Amino acid sequence: MRRDQSAVAVIPANAGISSNIAPSVRQIPAFAGMTKVLMAVLMFCFATPAMAASGEAVNPWVAVAYLVSGVLFILALRGLSSPESSRRGNRFGMIGMLIAVITTLVTHDIASLPEIGVAIAIGGAIGFVIARRIPMTDMPQLVAAFHSLVGMAAVLVGIAAYLNPGAFDIVDAAGEILVVSRVELGLGVAIGAITFSGSVIAFLKLNGNMSGAPIMLPGRHVINLGVLAGIIGLTAYFAVLPTVETAMVFWTIVALAFVIGFLLIIPIGGADMPVVVSMLNSYSGWAAAAMGFTLGNTAMIITGALVGSSGAILSYIMCKAMNRSFISVIAGGFGADSGPSEGAEKIDRPWKRGSAEDAAYMMKQAESVIIVPGYGMAVAQAQHALREMGDMLKEEGVSVKYAIHPVAGRMPGHMNVLLAEANVPYDEVFELEDINSEFAQADVAFVIGANDVVNPAAKTDKGSPIYGMPVFDVDKAKTIFFIKRSMGGVGYAGVDNEVFYMDQTMMLLSDAKKMCEDIVKSL
Amino acid sequence: MDFISILSIFVLACFVGYYVVWSVTPALHTPLMAVTNAISSVIIVGALIAAAAGSQADGGQTAKWLGLVGVVLASVNIFGGFAVTERMLAMYKKKERK
Numbered sequence: 366m367r368r369d370q371s372a373v374a375v376i377p378a379n380a381g382i383s384s385n386i387a388p389s390v391r392q393i394p395a396f397a398g399m400t401k402v403l404m405a406v407l408m409f410c411f412a413t414p415a416m417a418a419s420g421e422a423v424n425p426w427v428a429v430a431y432l433v434s435g436v437l438f439i440l441a442l443r444g445l446s447s448p449e450s451s452r453r454g455n456r457f458g459m460i461g462m463l464i465a466v467i468t469t470l471v472t473h474d475i476a477s478l479p480e481i482g483v484a485i486a487i488g489g490a491i492g493f494v495i496a497r498r499i500p501m502t503d504m505p506q507l508v509a510a511f512h513s514l515v516g517m518a519a520v521l522v523g524i525a526a527y528l529n530p531g532a533f534d535i536v537d538a539a540g541e542i543l544v545v546s547r548v549e550l551g552l553g554v555a556i557g558a559i560t561f562s563g564s565v566i567a568f569l570k571l572n573g574n575m576s577g578a579p580i581m582l583p584g585r586h587v588i589n590l591g592v593l594a595g596i597i598g599l600t601a602y603f604a605v606l607p608t609v610e611t612a613m614v615f616w617t618i619v620a621l622a623f624v625i626g627f628l629l630i631i632p633i634g635g636a637d638m639p640v641v642v643s644m645l646n647s648y649s650g651w652a653a654a655a656m657g658f659t660l661g662n663t664a665m666i667i668t669g670a671l672v673g674s675s676g677a678i679l680s681y682i683m684c685k686a687m688n689r690s691f692i693s694v695i696a697g698g699f700g701a702d703s704g705p706s707e708g709a710e711k712i713d714r715p716w717k718r719g720s721a722e723d724a725a726y727m728m729k730q731a732e733s734v735i736i737v738p739g740y741g742m743a744v745a746q747a748q749h750a751l752r753e754m755g756d757m758l759k760e761e762g763v764s765v766k767y768a769i770h771p772v773a774g775r776m777p778g779h780m781n782v783l784l785a786e787a788n789v790p791y792d793e794v795f796e797l798e799d800i801n802s803e804f805a806q807a808d809v810a811f812v813i814g815a816n817d818v819v820n821p822a823a824k825t826d827k828g829s830p831i832y833g834m835p836v837f838d839v840d841k842a843k844t845i846f847f848i849k850r851s852m853g854g855v856g857y858a859g860v861d862n863e864v865f866y867m868d869q870t871m872m873l874l875s876d877a878k879k880m881c882e883d884i885v886k887s888l
Numbered sequence: 889m890d891f892i893s894i895l896s897i898f899v900l901a902c903f904v905g906y907y908v909v910w911s912v913t914p915a916l917h918t919p920l921m922a923v924t925n926a927i928s929s930v931i932i933v934g935a936l937i938a939a940a941a942g943s944q945a946d947g948g949q950t951a952k953w954l955g956l957v958g959v960v961l962a963s964v965n966i967f968g969g970f971a972v973t974e975r976m977l978a979m980y981k982k983k984e985r986k
Contacts, residue, residue, distance in 0.1 A: 438927045439904055445912045445920050448980040455919075455973050458927050462966055469933045475940040477952060484939070484956045488963025495964070496971035504918055504976075511925045511969055514961045518931050521958035525938035529951035532941030533934075545891055646921050653928045658894055660937070665930050666894060667901040672924040674905030679917060771914065778917030782976055790983040796914050 428663060430468040435667030437461030442671060448791055465664045501786040502743045505642060505775040506572040512645045513564035516626075519557025519652035520619065523550050526659055527615055533660060544604050546659055551600035551615070553655030555622040560648040562626030567641050570630075571775055577635025585632055586696065592625045629695070635775075640683045640694045642776045647676025679777050686771035686797075688823075688833035716852065719871030721883035724811075724846050729888060731808035731844075733764040735800065737837055738780050739773045741814020741848070742877055748787035750881035751813060755789065757888045766803070767794040768837055770818035801838055810842035812864075814877050816849075820862045845870040848877050919976045926969025932962035 437457045444454015475481070499507050526533045527542070527550055535546035542550070569575035582588065596618055603614045633641050654669020656662075684691050728734050736755065742748060755765045767789060773780045784794055804810060812819055822829040823836045839845055840863070847870055864870055873880050912920050938955025941948060 434930070435901070438930070439908060441923055441927060442905075442908045442912065442920070445916045445923070447913060448916065448977070448982075451916060451919065451977045451980070452974065455923060455970060455977060458923055458973075459970050462927065462930060462932075462970070465930050465933055466936065469936045470940070473937060473940045477939055477956075480956055481936065481939050481959060484959040485963045488960040488965075489967040492964035492966065492968030493971050496968040496975060499972065501976070501979075504922075504972075507968075507972065508918075508921050508925060511922075511965050514965045515925065515928050515931060518929065518935060518958045518961040518965070521954045521961070522931060522934035522938060525951035525954040525958070526934065528954070529938065529941055529948045532937055532948070532951065642921070646924060649928045650924065653931045654898060656931055656934050658898070660934055661894055662933055663894075663897055665933060666898045667904075668927050668930045670898055670901030671905040671908070672928040674902050675909040675920060675924045678906065678909045679921070682914075682917075769915075776918060776921065778915060778920070781915040782918045782979070785976070785979040785981070788979075788981065791915055791980050792983050794915060 424472070427468060427472050430464055431662055431664035432667075434461040434464040434468070434664040437464070438664070438668050438671060442675065461664070501782055502746060503572075504782060505638065505779060506568055508776060509564050509568040509571055509642055509645065512642075512649045513561050513568060515649040516557045516560030516562075516564060516645075516652060519649075519656055520554050520561060522656055523554035523557060523659075524619070526550060526656075527554075535659060541607070547604040547611075548600060549655055549658040551603050551618055553652060553659060554615075554619050555596050555600065556648055556655055557652040558619055558622030559626035559629070560645055560652055562623045563630045563641075563648070564626075564645050566627055566630040567638060567645060570635055571638055571642075577638075579634040580631040582628070582632070585628065589625065589628055592621055592628065596621050596625065632696075633694070637694050638775045639772055639777055639779075640680050640687075640691070643676050643679035643683055644695070645676070647673050647680060650674075650676055683772055683777060686835060688831070688835070714866045716866050717871050719846060719873050721873070721875075721880060722887045723871060724873060724880075725884045725887035727844055727846075728758055728763065728809050728811070728884075729761050731763055733766070733803075733807045734758060734809040734811055735804060735807045735839075735842070736765065736767045736811045736813065737815050737819055737839060738767065738769065738784070738813050739815025739818060740775060740779075741816075741850075743774055743779065743783055743814070745814065745877035747813060747876075747878035747881050748783045748789075750878050750885065752784070752787040752789050754881050754885050754888070755793075757885060761888070765793065766800060768797070768800045769794060770797055770815070770835075770837065773815060773818060797835060797837065804838045805841040807842045808844060810837075810839040810845045811848075812839060812845065813848045813881070816862055819864055822861075822863060840864055840867060843869060846873055847871070848873045848875065848880050850874065850876060915980070916977075919973050922969055922973040922976065926966055926973060929962040929965040929969065932959060932966065935959045935962055 438461045441454045441458030441461065444450045444457065495507070526535065530536045530542045535543050537543055566575070570577050599614055599618045599621070603611055603618065606614060630641060650669045650672025653665055654673060657665025657669050680691060684694060736751065738751065742751065758765050767784060769780045771777065781791070781794060785791060817831055819837045819839045820831060821836065821840050823831045823834040826832055845864060845867065847864065849872060851874055852865070852872065865872060909920070935955045935958030938951045939959055941952065
């Protein structure tokens, strides 16, 4: 009920401004709001100069400022409940970050402001340029790379806090680091280091610098559990030791954590990357939260908890969409054995080959077409050609819808972004459970670069590795066009697909982009 | 702040996160990851403290440089994360009314 009300409140706000007004005009209220908040923050920061001298934590306004930025981060995520409110949400996030940074700078004696300014300028410029230039198909790599930076930053902060605990207010009267803080520090650097090395491996796999195939070490479960136990044991040891003797223990924790991050991700195959990327997202949050505990900083704790639960929920959604347990994904190795036994069985079955002209003709006659995009579309960069095809079909009066499986692509929501990039309106794009019943009425199911998510074996074949995974019922459509590069390869699960051999299926063997362009020419 | 109040904030924030994230539409899961990435760089606060403290104590000098590197990394993430989210969100359009 509350959700409905907020949705209603949001839509008129944007609907009131007709779409032909320039986007800059639309942004003005948001900017006015931003400046107002900023001014207020700056005013109360400067109005109480006492705090700069007396240090942090004593001034309640500082705590309030961090709390405000934490709340703004919550609003940033809340905005993503619908595309209309999402951009406003993103601005809330930016304001929150600005408040957190300014509050920190204002309330500490700064010995090195120019250096900090230069550091922010360098980092900001790099980040901004990357964000502008990155192609949307490379988004999974980018997110993995960004995760690694958060992880590394957490490690650096943890080490800095260990080396100079006085600056972080985590020492007792004798100058020793507090026991609670030591546990938090140990966990913080460990999680940060795991996030870093795990994300680097995920990045290399997603970017193609490293084979997506799982790398299986003998006895890896024993090694991994041993290293994890070692980290936990050492953290406990680190907490109880007198400060002077902790150096070796601390550095060992850091080193082991880097190693375990690496070991955890190498056995995980490319296809499980959506889960891994979400999981690392979650870790980067927990790392920030652990540092927030060390600093007693509410903005960091709230953010860490938000990001941590966000990543955990996304991992859960991905696992459920593959009908696999989280443990089995983390244990890794999926897609390693593309079973030779199955290879033997799939020879010599009749299938029909279609041409671009056939597809164009059939779809023009159709009343409704449902397009099922998958990772193959992203690889072939076919989204623009696909949208062009969809537009031409719509001009012919065909109803065109897009059906997206939760695990399509290499990260959650990957396909949605690519379609949005190609100017496909988001109200033509549907989730699995919303559209699956419509295949029975659809004239054409157009599968482009997807495979396992349309495999009926998931519903019928108990022996199949993907059994139980929710799939699209494309087999119920009157005609199926299946774009695939060749008949040789099967999906990443290594399972043959019954759909290839069905009477109503026509295989369009070609590069996805080229095929879409050919169909457009024939329409 | 004492440990228990920090812990309370943390636990409550986890619940807030749980409900807020479930209400995010699946179509926006990629922007969600990008923006969570950007906001988790609030860790820059810790890096700033380390960098600002300078060399008052032993190890302060090293801590300062580590902090500065942390500031650079977190800034890449903050600017990059918010900018790429903004870029993605700008692409989500409704059907044009004819």
